[in-house]
Amino acid sequence: MLKYSSVAISGRPGAGRSTLLKNLKPQLEPLGFEFFSGGEWSRQFSIAAGKKDPKDPKHHLATDYGDDVDYQIDQALREKIAKPETHMAVESWIAGWNARGLPHVLKVLLMCDDSLRIDRVVNRDNVTVEEAKEHLRSREEANIGKWRRLYRTDDFWDPKHYDLVINTYSHGPGETVELVLQALGYYKVNGQPKNE
Numbered sequence: 001m002l003k004y005s006s007v008a009i010s011g012r013p014g015a016g017r018s019t020l021l022k023n024l025k026p027q028l029e030p031l032g033f034e035f036f037s038g039g040e041w042s043r044q045f046s047i048a049a050g051k052k053d054p055k056d057p058k059h060h061l062a063t064d065y066g067d068d069v070d071y072q073i074d075q076a077l078r079e080k081i082a083k084p085e086t087h088m089a090v091e092s093w094i095a096g097w098n099a100r101g102l103p104h105v106l107k108v109l110l111m112c113d114d115s116l117r118i119d120r121v122v123n124r125d126n127v128t129v130e131e132a133k134e135h136l137r138s139r140e141e142a143n144i145g146k147w148r149r150l151y152r153t154d155d156f157w158d159p160k161h162y163d164l165v166i167n168t169y170s171h172g173p174g175e176t177v178e179l180v181l182q183a184l185g186y187y188k189v190n191g192q193p194k195n196e
Contacts, residue, residue, distance in 0.1 A: 014117030038092025
């Protein structure tokens with residue numbers, strides 16, 4: 001049996017949330033885990049709402065939809081993972097913060113140096129360094145502003161809310177997924193998942 005029934009991954013853009021979620025899937029899906037990407041959901045919602053910017057089709061802003069949409073999604077996810085019988089891995093900017101106070105949820109914070117986050121956006125989105133800087137600045141400003149209004153705080157990435165903090169500058173994707181699997185109590189034995 002795993003030490004935690006769900007995993008909630010937080011971090012700023014370019015910290016590696018989506019990569020970690022993708023890398024956890026082969027190990028956790030056979031154990032009945034569901035997966036949810038806040039970024040992917042938001043992109044699909046923006047497309048459906050006709051809010052995509054043709055100049056930046058890969059991304060959306062928090063201002064593309066009302067505060068109530070974010071709040072409803074945050075609350076629905078919290079209600080779902082609040083049930084210990086739920087097995088889910090979720091990622092979003094504030095997924096771990098949203099799961100605070102739920103001891104059966106492993107709350108993971110991914111931290112990363114700004115220069116590497118910028119570099120990742122440059123390579124991922126094929127943009128210039130200046131475009132990447134502006135993209136990160138505008139997205140963070142819009143999202144943090146929205147969450148301050150909703151939750152009356154801005155300590156979303158304070159390590160005190162998390163069970164595991166990983167610096168993805170000094171830990172690559174493979175090391176990062178291994179640290180999370182170790183924290184969950186998951187081990188591979190002869191190619192089969194084994195719990196502690």
